Amino acid sequence: MSTIGFIGLGIMGGPMARHLVAAGHTVIGYDRSHERMQALVEAGGSSADSIEQTVKNADVVAVMVPDSPDVQAVLLPEDGVFANAQPGTIVIDFSSIRPDVTAELAKTAAERGLRIVDAPVSGGEPGAVNATLSIMVGGSEADFASAKPILDVVGKTIAHVGPSGSGQTVKAANQLIVAGNIELLAEAITFLRAYGVDIDAAVEVLGGGLAGSAVLNQKAPKMLSRNFDPGFRVALHHKDMGIVTSAAREAGVVIPLGAVVAQLMASAIANGDGGLDHSALLLGVERLSGTNTEAAK
Known part of the structure; x- marks a missing residue:
């Protein structure tokens, strides 16, 4: 079982994080909405007051936010994921963003000693609630293999489709x-x-x-x-x-x-x-x- 820092607990991220709790993982959630974090706590997870606290002891960091600037704001600042996650941490970006932004983020992650896969999902809210999402994954074969046990909990159809950016x-x-x-x-x-x-x-x-x-x-x-x-x-x-x-x-x-x-x-x-x-x-x-x-x- 992994310790997972999950950032973004909205319509999609909330159910996904709760599935990971139910599967036995330790899930620490962060969202700008207190109500969304409370829903995760009630499901058996925990919440954090900052991204730094969410990721500093995590084996895996999951991100599910709306757009490219949101992902960059979560990953790149000094109080963000890249600056505070431990070397070797696998970052799974479930967000749907521009492929070129993903490719640049992958380069930055590698420079920080982190591993990242882009894993956007399809299936909407029903897929998230029922853990039947289709997940298209970009990144190295090794990083995909590391992320696969987490992806298996929240998705049904999962495919590695190429290097970083391919999922997007x-x-x-x-x-x-x-x-x-x-x-x-x-x-x-x-x-x-x-x-x-x-x-x-x-x-x-x-x-x-x-x-x-x-x-x-x-x-x-x-x-x-x-x-x-x-x-x-x-x-x-x-x-x-x-x-x-x-x-x-x-x-x-x-x-x-x-x-x-x-x-x-x-x-x-x-x-x-x-x-x-x-x-x-x-x-x-x-x-x-x-x-x-x-x-x-």
Whole structure:
């Protein structure tokens, strides 16, 4: 069993940290929210008052924060992870950030005698709660092997996909696919409603055919009930679409459908939907179609 310092106990990080406690690991959590830290304590973990206290005696440091600047703010300052973790500590960054930032962080970690893997996850809040996340891991083979016992606790499908930054590249591709699927599902539901069909029956039969997907299974019920409580916020997916469009441009790859969906994400932000679940792309389709939109629950 390991001593794990876990930084970031939100919608995703909180359940993941609690799974690690249940597996028998000693988990010390840190989050800006006292309530989130208290939830970990109630599950059998402990909390710390600073990042320094969280990591100084840890064998493993896990990070789950929203964006590249957040990861840098956790890892790089004098009161951060790199300056206070013991040499040889394995750092698992579960955050979804820019691949080039990850590669630079890996170089800095190596200079400090630390090991780091980028391990972004897919599966949203249900995947975190049920420990069924897909985890795409970048880093050395040896560091992946060291992190694997921790990853096995919180995920179901785990793959080492290449050197540092590769996990983030695969996650960007994942977010491209998910965004496109959500947008098309939103368009399909709006189209079906316009013709007055039995919408529940229609979604059920679509899910049993080639149109079926995890996106349809998880997001159609949210769209139909108009419950946009966030499992994964539009604002975060907007950030991820910025990552994939930028990376595609750097690679000389065209993603025309992805570029359109990125703009629709931006429109959702501009219309005040950033705090809603990304299934709220439905609201944007309804706005463009001129249909009445009920308030999100």
